[in-house]
Amino acid sequence: MALAFGSGMAQLASLLALPLLQRFYYGPEAFADMAVYSQLVGILGAIATFRMDLAIVKSPDELAAKASTSNGIRALIVTTLGAFLLACALNAGGWAMGGIPWLAMLLPLGVAGMGLNGLLAGWLARADRFGTLAWTRSGGTLMGEAARFPLSVWEGAGLIAGRLAGQWCTALACIWKLQPAWRSLPKSRSQDRKAAWMRDWDYVRYTTPANVLAMAANGAFVFFLFETCTPDLVGNIGAGMAYLTVAAGLVIRSVNDVFFKHLDDIPKDSLLRQYWGWACSLMMLTVLGLSPLWWIPESWVAAKLGAGWSDMLPLMRLLAPWMVPWIAASALSGIFPHLGLQSWSLALDALHLLLIASLVVLALPLLHNGALADADAWQFLRRYTMAQGAFYLCALVAGTAAILKKRG
Secondary structure (H helix, E strand, O other): OHHHHHHHHHHHHHHHHHHHHHHHHOOHHHHHHHHHHHHHHHHHHHOOOOOHHHHHHHOOOHHHHHHHHHHHHHHHHHHHHHHHHHHHHHHHOOOOHHHOOOHHHHHHHHHHHHHHHHHHHHHHHHOOOHHHHHHHHHHHHHHHHHHHOHHHHHOHHHHHHHHHHHHHHHHHHHHHHHHHHHHOOOOOOHHHHHHHHHHOHHHHHHHHHHHHHHHHHHHHHHHHHHHHOOHHHHHHHHHHHHHHHHHHHHHHHHHHHHHHHHHHHOOHHHHHHHHHHHHHHHHHHHHHHHHHHHOOOHHHHHHHHOHHHOOHHHHHHHHHHHHHHHHHHHHOOOHHHHOOOHHHHHHHHHHHHHHHHHHHHHHHHHOEOOEOOHHHHHHHHHHHHHHHHHHHHHHHHHHHHHHHHHHO
């Protein structure tokens, strides 16, 4: 609750800024670029530190946590270089997403910022400094949203650059708060880092690939739309998802930080009850949070934001239902690494990617000259919503099975 309420004002600022950005500064095409960029960063960010952010929280002592941090930074350097090479390859290969302005600079900066923030959040969660984590995140979010207004002279790149500004402001604030504690720790040695790799290896071989597969499933959906649909449609989807995920991201990140940290304090015989108590509460809150979508008149959105955004509200209504189980399953996904069942996460996310890839394959015969008609795109979105909802309900069932397996 401290994390959620501490960051709530910043997220409210994001929600208030979005309609202003849409109405006066950025069109649907800019939000289409932002949607694709977010997926690219998300996929690479999932492997940016080999999930050493989780290892830091569970390290037996601060010296071990520092060794895990050193390993995470080394992994981050490699993935940041990989982000630069991927941006160059997309541009050289003639992909539509490769044409996003300045992608070769923006993508590495985004991956580096995401990975660094993950490592820093791990340290703050380890020390139970959730208040500090809340205000650094909220401050960075406010700075990023404010930056998007003057950066609109760069069009779509300005929308992305504002997000980067927020990420790096958050990282610098966390470093400033953590630096005194780090100075008292001895420098990690080579044998410390090797021991950390051995101790944290399950995060590398199971949790990291699972995160990549999870992000790739979402990415496959956005990339397919970006390459085959009109920029206006993709932009309306991107902006609508931005509204929906601002609040969702706040809940998922806040609950996940606390839930994963305090799983060790929950007795095994009450873990299942706690798990479903959290899950049901999150799903009920999500339903309440999404209900205003059906109260707002569609004509009101077009009148306030402009005719270019007339499809945004219907698209939000179409996509919103799968977010009910998604928020609960994602926020409580720490149950698998806590129980030492990272391989279950990997299997689930492989299934998820296969499911979305199958939807894309089934839609390929509908393409005409490489493009998807609007009517066919809407049908694809309906199938996507049903598939997503079914998958995340299965993920909650898998969490239940994992708890029962360990308890039995």
